[in-house]
């Protein structure tokens with residue numbers, strides 16, 4: 001294989017990352033969970049499309065949470081919806097350890113975890129149209145203007161979300177940073193693959209199923225508001 005062949009067959013490169021790997025070690029309990037429970041719930045990133053029926057041992061509607069942090073929302077959702085298969089993607093290992101502990105304690109059968117960049121997971125591991133629901137709650141807002149390009153919600157990423165969601169599926173987001181809320185609305189409203197479920201105001205009422213996480217509590221303490229968005233995946237119509 002020539003160098004050019006190798007380059008053209010390589011998965012598309014990603015230069016901007018939406019995260020920095022935070023410091024902070026896993027607690028002893030989280031590390032034990034990472035060691036002992038990863039084989040049960042963890043899915044290695046290998047750049048190959050997953051066989052989700054095989055992974056879960058059944059065929060069921062599937063949801064994905066991107067950047068689940070410590071996993072409070074994902075655990076609550078998976079527990080409340082045993083009829084759905086749930087996949088969490090997060091790069092922060094202590095958070096993954098925390099989720100694994102919670103999944104084990106709750107005896108969850110319908111949860112799997114990938115510890116990797118969600119962009120590459122969407123590009124390479126999740127088959128097109130394989131999801132019914134995607135949650136992205138409180139993604140890093142990257143407050144400074146020069147860092148806005150690091151925000152997860154960008155047109156290219158929204159198209160990756162559209163590719164993984166089945167037509168009729170739902171994308172739910174929340175943020176406590178007003179500028180990011182307006183940015184999310186502008187970017188996703190512009191996608192021909194999504195219809196805003198609150199076309200007039202742009203924002204929906206708080207999703208009752210979403211527990212208040214540590215990040216949201218911190219936002220409340222700082223006096224921030226919270227903006228919830230919900231979109232239906234529609235069949236994109238070719239532009240005129």
Ligand SMILES: C[S@@+](CC[C@H](N)C(=O)[O-])C[C@H]1O[C@@H](n2cnc3c(N)ncnc32)[C@H](O)[C@@H]1O
Nearest residue numbers: 018019067068069090091117118137138213215
């Ligand atoms: C501000 S925290 C919010 C955590 C959680 N959703 C909550 O509401 O508490 C954002 C999380 O997204 C994760 N994250 C950011 N970019 C990511 C990416 N590209 N792939 C996976 N996780 C990512 C970060 O590690 C961080 O834990």
